[in-house]
Amino acid sequence: MQCLRPLTRRIPIHLRPHHLRAFSSAVDPAASKDHQHHATNNFVKIVEVGPRDGLQNEKRTIPLTTKIELISKLARTGLTDIEAGSFVAPKWVPQMADSNEILEYLLKYPPTSLNPISYSFLAPNARGLDNALSILRSNPKTYQTFSEQSSPYEPDESGISNESASDPNTAPPFVEMSVFAAATESFSQKNLNCSIDASLEKFKEVIVGAKAMGLRVRAYISVVLGCPFEGYDVDPRKVAEIACDLMEMGADEIDLGDTTGMGTAPRTAELLHAMQAAGIRNEDLTMHFHDTYGQALVNTAISLEHGIRRFDASVGGLGGCPYSPGATGNVSTEDIVYFMESLGMDTGLDLDTLCDIGDWITKEIGKTNSSSVGKAILGKRQKA
Numbered sequence: 001m002q003c004l005r006p007l008t009r010r011i012p013i014h015l016r017p018h019h020l021r022a023f024s025s026a027v028d029p030a031a032s033k034d035h036q037h038h039a040t041n042n043f044v045k046i047v048e049v050g051p052r053d054g055l056q057n058e059k060r061t062i063p064l065t066t067k068i069e070l071i072s073k074l075a076r077t078g079l080t081d082i083e084a085g086s087f088v089a090p091k092w093v094p095q096m097a098d099s100n101e102i103l104e105y106l107l108k109y110p111p112t113s114l115n116p117i118s119y120s121f122l123a124p125n126a127r128g129l130d131n132a133l134s135i136l137r138s139n140p141k142t143y144q145t146f147s148e149q150s151s152p153y154e155p156d157e158s159g160i161s162n163e164s165a166s167d168p169n170t171a172p173p174f175v176e177m178s179v180f181a182a183a184t185e186s187f188s189q190k191n192l193n194c195s196i197d198a199s200l201e202k203f204k205e206v207i208v209g210a211k212a213m214g215l216r217v218r219a220y221i222s223v224v225l226g227c228p229f230e231g232y233d234v235d236p237r238k239v240a241e242i243a244c245d246l247m248e249m250g251a252d253e254i255d256l257g258d259t260t261g262m263g264t265a266p267r268t269a270e271l272l273h274a275m276q277a278a279g280i281r282n283e284d285l286t287m288h289f290h291d292t293y294g295q296a297l298v299n300t301a302i303s304l305e306h307g308i309r310r311f312d313a314s315v316g317g318l319g320g321c322p323y324s325p326g327a328t329g330n331v332s333t334e335d336i337v338y339f340m341e342s343l344g345m346d347t348g349l350d351l352d353t354l355c356d357i358g359d360w361i362t363k364e365i366g367k368t369n370s371s372s373v374g375k376a377i378l379g380k381r382q383k384a
């Protein structure tokens with residue numbers, strides 16, 4: 001299949017690393033947000049997806065107060081990006097039916113945080129986006145958009161931004177929207193009730209509408225390394241083709257989802273090479289590994305080696321996808337932070353507090369804590 005067309009946002013090859021930082025900040029506001037704390041290339045951004053991906057599949061209704069408490073606790077760990085909910089059809093994913101109340105709460109009472117936080121919400125179609133936008137419109141000046149992002153977030157000539165100029169405790173949060181395509185037709189039908197092409201048409205409306213409001217857009221592609229219905233053989237060139245489509249629609253970031261955890265090291269490397277060959281920059285990619293087969297950290301290492309610096313994770317290893325039978329949670333935030341620290345990488349996150357949160361939320365919703373690091377640190381503390 002011939003799909004790999006050049007992207008308009010390629011990096012000129014004569015640019016050197018310090019130019020690249022300035023370049024990526026100029027085209028990607030989130031990149032400059034990262035530089036508020038870390039201008040080094042050993043910084044790894046962890047996006048916490050526990051409140052959405054982690055909870056969406058829970059059968060027992062989780063009280064709104066618990067969800068808000070989870071987000072508020074996470075906001076105090078150094079995280080800059082938290083996926084907070086999902087504007088999807090409640091009859092499909094009932095657990096996310098209170099996402100409107102979550103967004104409204106976050107705007108009216110932004111949790112105390114160490115950094116300005118960007119809260120993201122899924123929207124599968126214009127209806128989902130409209131629901132989110134109507135809340136934003138009813139609460140003007142309670143959130144920042146990336147297009148109006150002010151100078152404190154912009155790095156200076158050295159690539160380091162002026163941290164003292166902004167007080168994160170008083171800065172309104174950012175809001176982002178996420179769309180979620182699938183790499184196989186079967187998964188698209190199960191998850192979105194339509195073909196890949198039809199889903200892309202709907203996502204275009206979401207992306208264009210969100211960008212018109214100045215919102216940043218993440219674009220997931222699910223089942224990139226294995227589909228519960230079509231097996232391991234997912235074509236990486238098809239993934240790259242969908243990624244190009246989404247970027248050309250205006251998505252700011254492509255989030256590659258190993259929904260089933262079927263990914264292996266060689267196939268992760270093959271996928272990333274296909275993305276590179278399609279002209280998609282590492283800076284535009286996030287990896288989203290589920291740990292069903294215990295390969296999430298192996299695949300994370302492969303991605304790091306390839307140059308990826310942004311990963312999704314969920315505290316306590318919460319999660320699973322309603323349309324991926326048997327899939328377990330995301331790689332846990334505690335495990336990935338410990339792993340990064342062991343490699344000398346910097347996440348800016350407070351591992352001890354994350355362990356407490358993983359312990360608390362798993363008890364709260366009656367689940368086993370599936371973070372190995374969380375359990376080890378809590379056990380060690382108890383012994384001491």
Ligand SMILES: CC(C)(COP(=O)([O-])OP(=O)([O-])OC[C@H]1O[C@@H](n2cnc3c(N)ncnc32)[C@H](O)[C@@H]1OP(=O)([O-])[O-])[C@@H](O)C(=O)NCCC(=O)NCCSC(=O)C[C@@](C)(O)CC(=O)[O-]
Pocket residue numbers: 053056086087088089090092093122124125127128129131180191192193220221222223256257258259288320321322
């Ligand atoms: C896409 C649809 C809506 C199509 O669903 P549909 O049934 O084909 O759509 P429809 O347009 O015929 O609408 C059906 C009903 O839903 C309503 N509706 C329609 N849209 C909305 C909306 N936005 N918000 C609220 N309500 C909505 C609509 O009004 C109607 O209501 P009714 O007339 O029956 O009362 C549906 O399939 C859906 O919501 N799917 C959600 C799937 C989902 O959330 N999956 C989990 C997230 S993806 C994931 O977890 C993977 C990821 C991202 O984490 C990465 C990875 O691990 O790979």
